[in-house]
Amino acid sequence: MMAGMDKWTGLGSALASFLFLWSMVQSHLPVAFRHRLSTWATKLASLFSPYLHVTISEYGAERFSRSDLFLAVEAYLSDACTRRARRLKAELGKDSKNLQVSVDDNDEVTDTFRGATIWWYAARKLQRSQVISFYPGQDERRFYQVVFHRRHRDLVVGSYLPHVLEEGRAVTVRNRQRRLFTNNPSSGWNPYRSGKGVWSHVPFEHPATFATLAMDPADKEAIVDDLEAFRDAKDYYAKVGKAWKRGYLLHGPPGTGKSTMIAAMANLLDYDVYDLELTAVKNNTELRKLFIETTGKSIIVIEDIDCSVDLTGKRSKADKKNKSSSSEDDGNNNPKLPADPDKDDGTKVTLSGLLNFIDGLWSACGGERIIIFTTNHKEKLDPALVRRGRMDKHIEMSYCGFEAFKVLAGNYLDITDHELFGEIRQLLGEVNMTPADVAENLMPMSKKKKRDNNACLEGLVEALNKAKQEEEAKKGQGGDQDQGKEDKTSESTEGKMSNGEIKGSEQVTSDN
Numbered sequence: 174m175m176a177g178m179d180k181w182t183g184l185g186s187a188l189a190s191f192l193f194l195w196s197m198v199q200s201h202l203p204v205a206f207r208h209r210l211s212t213w214a215t216k217l218a219s220l221f222s223p224y225l226h227v228t229i230s231e232y233g234a235e236r237f238s239r240s241d242l243f244l245a246v247e248a249y250l251s252d253a254c255t256r257r258a259r260r261l262k263a264e265l266g267k268d269s270k271n272l273q274v275s276v277d278d279n280d281e282v283t284d285t286f287r288g289a290t291i292w293w294y295a296a297r298k299l300q301r302s303q304v305i306s307f308y309p310g311q312d313e314r315r316f317y318q319v320v321f322h323r324r325h326r327d328l329v330v331g332s333y334l335p336h337v338l339e340e341g342r343a344v345t346v347r348n349r350q351r352r353l354f355t356n357n358p359s360s361g362w363n364p365y366r367s368g369k370g371v372w373s374h375v376p377f378e379h380p381a382t383f384a385t386l387a388m389d390p391a392d393k394e395a396i397v398d399d400l401e402a403f404r405d406a407k408d409y410y411a412k413v414g415k416a417w418k419r420g421y422l423l424h425g426p427p428g429t430g431k432s433t434m435i436a437a438m439a440n441l442l443d444y445d446v447y448d449l450e451l452t453a454v455k456n457n458t459e460l461r462k463l464f465i466e467t468t469g470k471s472i473i474v475i476e477d478i479d480c481s482v483d484l485t486g487k488r489s490k491a492d493k494k495n496k497s498s499s500s501e502d503d504g505n506n507n508p509k510l511p512a513d514p515d516k517d518d519g520t521k522v523t524l525s526g527l528l529n530f531i532d533g534l535w536s537a538c539g540g541e542r543i544i545i546f547t548t549n550h551k552e553k554l555d556p557a558l559v560r561r562g563r564m565d566k567h568i569e570m571s572y573c574g575f576e577a578f579k580v581l582a583g584n585y586l587d588i589t590d591h592e593l594f595g596e597i598r599q600l601l602g603e604v605n606m607t608p609a610d611v612a613e614n615l616m617p618m619s620k621k622k623k624r625d626n627n628a629c630l631e632g633l634v635e636a637l638n639k640a641k642q643e644e645e646a647k648k649g650q651g652g653d654q655d656q657g658k659e660d661k662t663s664e665s666t667e668g669k670m671s672n673g674e675i676k677g678s679e680q681v682t683s684d685n
C-alpha cells in the first residue's frame with residue numbers, strides 16, 4: 174500500500190514538475206503561439222494528469238497592491254516549509270532588522286495536510302507591459318503555484334488554502350517590526366490624495382515593560398489581567414455584540430508614568446501604537462479617515478487630551494450662550510453642551526467628532542483596538558468623553574508610593590531592601606515626588622563614578638527632605654491652591670474607597 178502510494182506520489186511530483194517547467198518555457202515564446210501551446214498543454218495535462226494547479230499571483234487584478242493571499246503564502250512557506258526546501262533565499266525584511274528566509278525560485282516544497290500531499294513552487298515570469306517602468310524588476314511578476322491530486326480538490330480549496338491564509342497572516346504578525354505611527358499635518362495636504370498615507374511611522378522600540386513600571390504590584394496585576402482578558406476576548410465581544418475595543422483614561426500629574434505605561438501596554442500586547450496629534454487634524458472627516466487607516470492590534474493614543482482641543486472652552490462658551498449663567502471657566506463637573514461644529518478657529522474637530530471617533534459606527538472597523546487618552550487634569554474633561562463604555566477603565570497614575578519606589582530601586586540599583594528604606598517609606602508618605610524624580614535620584618551621577626547604592630539612596634533622602642521643607646514653607650505662606658496638596662490628601666488615604674474609586678498612590682478603577 175505504502176509502496177503504491179510512493180509510486181503515485183513520485184509520479185505526481187514528476188508530472189507536476191514537468192508541467193511547471195513547461196509553463197516556464199512557454200513564457201519565453203511569442204504571445205499567440207504561447208496561448209495556443211498553453212491550451213494544448215492544458216488539455217493534454219487534464220487528459221493524463223490527475224493533478225490540479227492553482228496559481229497565486231503577486232499582484233491582484235488591480236495590479237496596484239500586492240495580493241494578501243500571496244503575502245500570506247510567502248509568510249506561510251517561509252515559516253512552515255522552509256525546513257523542507259533544499260534551496261532557500263535570505264532577504265532583509267522590509268521594515269525589520271530580521272532576516273527573512275523564503276523558498277527560492279523554481280524550487281519545490283512539499284507540504285502535507287490531513288493526509289493529502291501538496292506541492293508548492295515559487296517562480297517569476299516577465300510581463301510584457303505597455304507602461305514604461307522606472308524601477309528595475311517591476312515588469313517581473315512573481316507567483317506561487319500549488320499542485321495537488323484532483324481527489325483533494327475540496328480539501329485544498331475549502332480547507333487548506335484558508336488554513337495557509339490564516340497561518341500566513343499569523344506569521345506576518347509574529348515577525349513584524351512593530352511601528353509607532355503619527356498623523357501627518359493636514360495643512361496644504363489632501364487626505365484623500367491617493368498614494369500618500371495619512372500616517373507616518375517609525376519602528377516602535379520603547380523598552381518599557383510592566384516589570385519596569387513603578388506602581389503598586391496589585392494594581393499592576395489588575396491592569397495586566399484586564400489587557401490580557403481583552404486580547405483574548407474576540408469571541409466574547411462578538412457574542413455580546415460589542416465592537417472589539419477598549420478605552421483607557423490615564424490621568425495624573427506630569428512624570429508619573431502615563432506615557433511609559435502606554436509603551437508597556439504595547440509591548441505586553443504586541444500592538445502597534447498610533448500617536449494621534451489632535452491639533453494637526455483639520456476636521457471630523459479627517460479624524461474619521463485617520464481612524465479608518467489604522468490597523469487592528471493597535472493602541473490609539475491621544476496624549477494630553479485636555480490640551481489637544483479646547484473642548485472644555487468651546488463647551489463653556491456654548492454653555493454660556495445657552496444658559497447665560499455659567500462662567501468662561503471650565504466649570505469642572507458641570508455638564509456642558511457640544512462645541513459649535515461650524516466655528517473655524519484653526520481646528521474643526523469637535524467633541525461630537527471625537528466621540529464618534531471613539532465609539533461611532535466606524536470605530537468597529539477592524540477590531541482589536543485600544544484607545545487611550547492621557548491627561549494631567551481629569552476634572553477638566555467633559556463627562557461624556559470619559560464615561561464608562563467610552564473610557565472603560567480609568568487609571569490614576571500618582572506620586573511615588575513606597576511600593577512603586579521598591580520597583581524603581583530594583584530596576585536602578587538591583588536591591589530589594591536597604592537600611593534607608595524605612596526612612597524613605599516615611600518621607601514618601603509625607604512628600605509628593607513623582608516616579609520620574611525618584612528615578613532621576615537613583616541614576617548614577619557620573620559615568621566615571623562607580624554606581625554607589627548608598628550614595629544614590631542618601632541623595633534621594635536629601636531630595637525628599639528638601640521637597641518636604643519646600644512644602645512646609647509653602648504651607649506657612651498660606652498657599653492652599655497647590656495642586657500637589659490636593660493630590661497628597663488623596664494619596665494619604667491609600668487603599669480606601671471614595672466615590673466608588675480606589676484612591677491610592679497608584680489607583681485603578683474599572684467598570685468590571
Ligand SMILES: Nc1ncnc2c1ncn2[C@@H]1O[C@H](COP(=O)(O)OP(=O)(O)OP(=O)(O)O)[C@@H](O)[C@H]1O
Pocket residue numbers: 385386387388425426427428429430431432433434548549570607608609610612
Ligand atoms: N511609574 C513609573 N515607572 C517607571 N518609570 C517612570 C514612572 N513614571 C515616570 N517614570 C520615568 O520618568 C520618565 C517620565 O515619565 P512619563 O513620560 O511616562 O510621564 P508622564 O506621566 O507621561 O508625564 P506627562 O504627563 O508629562 O506626559 C520616564 O522616562 C520614566 O523613566
Ligand SMILES: [Mg+2]
Pocket residue numbers: 431432433476547
Ligand atoms: Mg506623557
